[in-house]
Amino acid sequence: MINIGLEMVQVTKKIKGKTIVHPFDLTIRPGQVVALCGGNGAGKSTILRMIAGLTQPTSGTIELNRLDRKLDREYYLRQIGYMPDHFNFGAGLTASETIRFFASLKGRTAQEAEAALRAVGLEEARNKRVSVFSKGMQQRLLFAQAILDKPALIVLDEPTNGLDPYWMDTFVSLVKEVKQAGQAVIFSTHQLQVAEEAADRAIFLMDGKMVSTGTIEEYRAQYGTSGLQGAFASLVSRKPSDGEEDRSASPVKITIRKRENEQHDE
Numbered sequence: 001m002i003n004i005g006l007e008m009v010q011v012t013k014k015i016k017g018k019t020i021v022h023p024f025d026l027t028i029r030p031g032q033v034v035a036l037c038g039g040n041g042a043g044k045s046t047i048l049r050m051i052a053g054l055t056q057p058t059s060g061t062i063e064l065n066r067l068d069r070k071l072d073r074e075y076y077l078r079q080i081g082y083m084p085d086h087f088n089f090g091a092g093l094t095a096s097e098t099i100r101f102f103a104s105l106k107g108r109t110a111q112e113a114e115a116a117l118r119a120v121g122l123e124e125a126r127n128k129r130v131s132v133f134s135k136g137m138q139q140r141l142l143f144a145q146a147i148l149d150k151p152a153l154i155v156l157d158e159p160t161n162g163l164d165p166y167w168m169d170t171f172v173s174l175v176k177e178v179k180q181a182g183q184a185v186i187f188s189t190h191q192l193q194v195a196e197e198a199a200d201r202a203i204f205l206m207d208g209k210m211v212s213t214g215t216i217e218e219y220r221a222q223y224g225t226s227g228l229q230g231a232f233a234s235l236v237s238r239k240p241s242d243g244e245e246d247r248s249a250s251p252v253k254i255t256i257r258k259r260e261n262e263q264h265d266e
């Protein structure tokens with residue numbers, strides 16, 4: 001199979017001797033949407049930044065459609081659209097100029113850039129300076145640049161942070177559209193409702209460890225209508241207090257059984 005998606009195997013990250021991400025395995029097939037959930041400092045952004053090529057893993061491998069993040073860096077990165085959790089739009093450009101600039105970096109046309117602006121509802125604000133945009137409008141523009149060249153994998157760090165309920169719904173619809181087109185998506189969020197609506201699968205991280213993974217249906221089967229909120233409450237309540245033995249230090253604790261197609265030996 002050529003189009004196999006993202007494969008992360010035993011990926012770790014240490015910074016100044018401290019382990020930020022413990023051995024992390026993840027497979028995302030084309031058309032799958034994965035939400036990375038967890039509290040502040042859990043390691044979500046670090047994992048997304050490693051996938052997006054912004055920071056090196058300390059060990060382990062990351063491949064996208066069999067292209068290695070390190071060995072095939074240029075072609076690997078061409079398949080990824082990345083939305084950072086914050087971005088400094090300081091150059092005084094309008095929305096249209098900004099998106100066209102991103103398009104030119106990706107070798108895409110002005111028409112494609114404008115289409116991405118329309119997709120996120122910014123066509124009427126296209127001649128406004130981005131520096132005066134609200135947080136939510138800036139988020140939508142960042143999302144537009146991540147999807148404009150229809151990458152195989154879309155990596156979104158806190159994409160709905162600052163969005164009003166209407167654009168939250170639009171975000172969910174746009175994710176469903178790219179999923180239909182066979183693109184894979186991974187996004188981090190604190191908004192578990194958004195994860196439930198947009199993702200096929202959710203992963204909870206705690207202190208850089210994957211403590212739970214499952215489909216949204218599996219979480220609902222285990223936690224009922226409280227779904228991911230119930231899972232999060234349960235995980236937090238099990239976190240050891242100071243001095244107590246840290247049971248999560250042993251191999252990754254999976255509270256929801258992994259589906260067979262998440263194994264790496266396919």
Ligand SMILES: Nc1ncnc2c1ncn2[C@@H]1O[C@H](COP(=O)(O)OP(=O)(O)OP(=O)(O)O)[C@@H](O)[C@H]1O
Nearest residue numbers: 015016020038039040041042043044045046047188
């Ligand atoms: N460059 C760095 N130097 C030192 N520590 C870092 C660095 N980058 C991240 N960390 C630490 O790694 C841990 C994970 O950070 P990360 O930003 O990945 O978490 P997160 O889950 O995205 O958190 P949040 O939800 O608050 O954005 C934190 O303890 C953070 O302080």
